[in-house]
Amino acid sequence: MRKTRLELARIQASRQAIDPLFLDSPLYPCVGLGADLGCAVSLKIETVNPVRSFKARGTEIIASLLAASGQNAVVCASAGNLGQALAWSGRGRGLDVTVVASRSAPAVKLERIRALGAGLVLVDGDYDMACERAAAISRERGIRRVEDSVDVETCDGAATIGLELAAAAGQLDVVLVALGTGALASGVGYAVKSLAPEVEVICVQPQGAPAMTRSWHARRVITTDSTDTIADGVAGRVPNPDALADLLVVADDAVLVAEASIIEGMRLLRDHAGLVVEPSAALGVAAVLEDRDRFAGKRVATVVCGSNVDMDAYHRWVGTAGTLVAPADGRGTRGR
């Protein structure tokens, strides 16, 4: 494998810095979902922990390093989940945490950041605007700024998920992973390709926020002017060149999916696994829905990466009808 910013030994060692609450998350076959999708589906569940997303794996590493070096404050921009995770990890280590987020981020994410004791700064604009403000606060106050996918620890944290997936590689053909800034995808991808190169790593992004996917295919950074997707957790416009460089090494493909497929993926995860997830967490299922032939009969794992979603929005998107079921007579019926 060509060189990336990631290193296997460092990732393996980083597990020591992460509270076991966030490690060794469930990975199991979801039989009903697989039957619906025409392949064997395993779910890697990153939502049953105190911050309801995978992000704490990275913030645990960062907060440990900061506390060990005697620092007492930190700032990050966040689409919502990184902020919660940094608030959790910082609180446990006596760090003063400031989170910058878009005023339009899901209310539930903003509430939970506040509930975990972080200072919350809201900007009129999107995630990339929040990044600019976080950079300014970092300069003014002389404190460390955590940047998703730019700080390699955020990739290392995600890569510990990849270690756990690689341990089950004998039962897997494909890993599907959400693509936003690239931290999750490059981390998971690096660990999987390092330990189980035969397993295919496919990144999935919404059509409405395609900057990183377009960049991956063009092999150079391509930015977009705006985003238009319900998957707020992966809605960036400005890919980081280092994250792209890593992703070019570790990903086998990057695909885009429609909003309707994301919503159907959320519904399937609710009905087959009892999980209310945020849109980003359904990207993997959406990818299978859009290209069933590609995955037919394969053993597919997807990372269910977060469940911080406003319930009103969730119900507006997913509704209350059950998953389409095909009974023996062949007529599809919604709801049982």
Place this chain on the structure above:
Amino acid sequence: MRKTRLELARIQASRQAIDPLFLDSPLYPCVGLGADLGCAVSLKIETVNPVRSFKARGTEIIASLLAASGQNAVVCASAGNLGQALAWSGRGRGLDVTVVASRSAPAVKLERIRALGAGLVLVDGDYDMACERAAAISRERGIRRVEDSVDVETCDGAATIGLELAAAAGQLDVVLVALGTGALASGVGYAVKSLAPEVEVICVQPQGAPAMTRSWHARRVITTDSTDTIADGVAGRVPNPDALADLLVVADDAVLVAEASIIEGMRLLRDHAGLVVEPSAALGVAAVLEDRDRFAGKRVATVVCGSNVDMDAYHRWVGTAGTLVAPADGRGTRGR
């Protein structure tokens, strides 16, 4: 502790028979739920596995024993979850599994039993009627009948949850556990009281299916003529005397809760943890809702024991409004 049918060394050894898929389930603090309930709440999640309930811990032990002794068929009565679990455990070990259930059991539970390859026999009547039919099939075919709470392996399986809770006992004051036949409650209770006697074990049952709770308080078997609860997983009329005897040793209390509290508990688990659960899994939260003073400021763990629920029924019960939130101005509003 007075003698029970359970033995610590046997329970510890039984972990070896259980697929790791079902062991070491997540246990984590749910901060938002705790804030709502006025105590520190940890969730023990038994729903993120292939059968979406804790029951496979017991059926793994039983199916291993049957396969080792050369048997090739087994029958059980089930409210729905035991049948799924036995179907899963039997399938992996070449056992022909027959499940007897009430025709009025949740359709989704019956479908999943069939999907896992078990033979399904439906009876016109309730769980206790299904038990009678399973006994008849066992006699006619000369095959082993698995009885929840009567077969001590079902208690041993549940007790492995108790081992995992006891390992966190330093952070716990109370364990809340659903009470039906008594297998879950006596198993969890035995392991917790054996290893961490200072932790209080409280069983929770619906007011509409109170037979075991009444029996526990009367210290003798009390049956009821009928049940009236949405919590189908714990709706028995005829307590087993051996299960009661064990429960009298290991439980500190047994309480009854109203249907409205169960529904509010389901809503809180959805909104704070992103989990769609079946009614039985919300009994612990319901118990706190009904007696906040008792639990105020305590460190409470509750076993989220199953998520096999018909989505239509779920939405009819829980609705789509969000959890009641008290904003700064003191007015409560539903939905954010």
